[in-house]
Amino acid sequence: MAVRFPGSGSPPSLILKQIERMQAEDVAWHDGRAFAFVYHADDDLERLLKDAYTAAFSTNGLSTTAFASLGRMESDVLGMLGDLLGCPSATGSMTSGGSESIFLAVKAARDFTMERRPEVRDPHLLLPASAHPAFSKAAQALRIRVTRVPVDPHTLRADPTRMKAAIRSNTIMMVGSSPSYPHGVVDPISELGKVAYEAGILLHVDACVGGMLLPFVRRLGRPVPSFDFSVHGVTSMSVDFHKFGYTAKGASAVLYRDSALFESQWFDFDDWPGGHYRAPNLAGTRPGGAIAAAWAGLNYLGAPGYLELARRAMEATDVMVDGIRAIPGMYVLGKPEASLIAFGSDSHALPSIVRAMRERGWVMGLQYPPASIHVTITAGHDRFATEFVLALHDAVANEVESPRGVVSGDYN
Ligand SMILES: *Cc1c(COP(=O)(O)O)cnc(C)c1O
Numbered sequence: 001m002a003v004r005f006p007g008s009g010s011p012p013s014l015i016l017k018q019i020e021r022m023q024a025e026d027v028a029w030h031d032g033r034a035f036a037f038v039y040h041a042d043d044d045l046e047r048l049l050k051d052a053y054t055a056a057f058s059t060n061g062l063s064t065t066a067f068a069s070l071g072r073m074e075s076d077v078l079g080m081l082g083d084l085l086g087c088p089s090a091t092g093s094m095t096s097g098g099s100e101s102i103f104l105a106v107k108a109a110r111d112f113t114m115e116r117r118p119e120v121r122d123p124h125l126l127l128p129a130s131a132h133p134a135f136s137k138a139a140q141a142l143r144i145r146v147t148r149v150p151v152d153p154h155t156l157r158a159d160p161t162r163m164k165a166a167i168r169s170n171t172i173m174m175v176g177s178s179p180s181y182p183h184g185v186v187d188p189i190s191e192l193g194k195v196a197y198e199a200g201i202l203l204h205v206d207a208c209v210g211g212m213l214l215p216f217v218r219r220l221g222r223p224v225p226s227f228d229f230s231v232h233g234v235t236s237m238s239v240d241f242h243k244f245g246y247t248a249k250g251a252s253a254v255l256y257r258d259s260a261l262f263e264s265q266w267f268d269f270d271d272w273p274g275g276h277y278r279a280p281n282l283a284g285t286r287p288g289g290a291i292a293a294a295w296a297g298l299n300y301l302g303a304p305g306y307l308e309l310a311r312r313a314m315e316a317t318d319v320m321v322d323g324i325r326a327i328p329g330m331y332v333l334g335k336p337e338a339s340l341i342a343f344g345s346d347s348h349a350l351p352s353i354v355r356a357m358r359e360r361g362w363v364m365g366l367q368y369p370p371a372s373i374h375v376t377i378t379a380g381h382d383r384f385a386t387e388f389v390l391a392l393h394d395a396v397a398n399e400v401e402s403p404r405g406v407v408s409g410d411y412n
Pocket of ligand 1: 096099100132134181206207240
């Protein structure tokens with residue numbers, strides 16, 4: 001039946017009850033059953049984030065003149081992030097998420113380069129095959145050609161030699177991921193930085209998922225290669241607070257080493273009767289709550305808080321990796337540095353394992369090529385890692401031959 005516009009209003013209690021009822025069908029993320037989408041650490045942090053979000057609920061980041069509080073919080077958050085990632089003087093903006101941060105980095109690269117290299121009429125973007133779809137989405141909208149270069153088949157990391165060979169006279173920017181989403185491996189950013197610098201092109205490091213995680217994984221004493229602005233040649237980075245920053249959704253950042261590159265991100269317009277309109281972002285109106293919650297989360301947790309969250313996520317990862325490897329024929333792909341992993345099998349049908357796990361309440365993504373199951377492990381999973389391993393062993397033990405064809409493991 002078609003939904004009609006409400007002919008009358010409803011009382012708040014009924015509305016909230018209805019939302020609760022609809023949410024009963026959602027994945028039980030609070031019980032650790034989701035391995036993407038939700039980054040939950042603990043209930044105290046969540047309460048603070050909600051209070052901070054609510055405090056700024058009605059404010060609008062479109063105008064940091066009207067809402068000086070948001071301008072202050074945004075510049076604090078960007079300053080903290082630049083400090084964490086090896087470039088305290090970096091400039092940039094907070095955005096609605098990784099996709100917007102990436103869109104803006106690509107847009108800035110295009111405009112910056114085309115202004116300085118007028119011979120580039122047909123801009124080209126160079127990606128490792130593992131780069132997030134947001135780059136292709138941005139390139140499609142911005143009419144930029146894309147080459148996706150195969151990653152090293154053994155390490156699943158970007159291959160600097162092949163990336164170098166794929167540079168064309170119209171290439172504006174190269175990308176590396178810290179780490180890649182599919183396999184959780186950090187691309188060789190130092191080598192890519194050298195290649196990009198020598199070729200005179202920009203290098204964006206996509207640390208959407210890792211920017212708030214890798215610095216603390218390293219402080220735990222685990223091996224993490226150079227992945228940020230400490231690498232010569234890295235010109236911009238994207239980092240999501242709503243992932244391993246554990247803050248409210250709608251919060252990411254794009255940062256530039258050079259403020260001239262950031263200038264190319266801005267939209268500046270006065271050809272309408274509404275006065276001068278100038279905005280750095282794709283979004284116009286911006287929810288102040290997401291900015292305030294990010295500011296609150298960073299200040300509440302500080303370095304010790306994030307270190308502890310990284311420790312919990314990595315311990316849960318160790319338990320899960322050991323449990324996966326204990327299943328004959330099952331293995332983890334590559335050598336992931338952090339808490340995103342993909343596992344595969346030569347002897348078990350992954351689609352039927354994904355389905356069997358879903359029947360047990362665990363939601364995981366199936367991905368390919370090569371076929372594997374993806375999980376993002378957060379601090380909040382520490383209480384559920386053993387339960388996960390038991391469920392996985394049970395699912396494998398009761399594995400039924402999968403009918404031909406694939407159970408969709410895709411997210412959407
Ligand atoms: C999640 C993610 C993105 C996209 O971020 P959204 O917030 O979902 O738009 C980009 N790159 C990587 C590596 C990611 O993990």
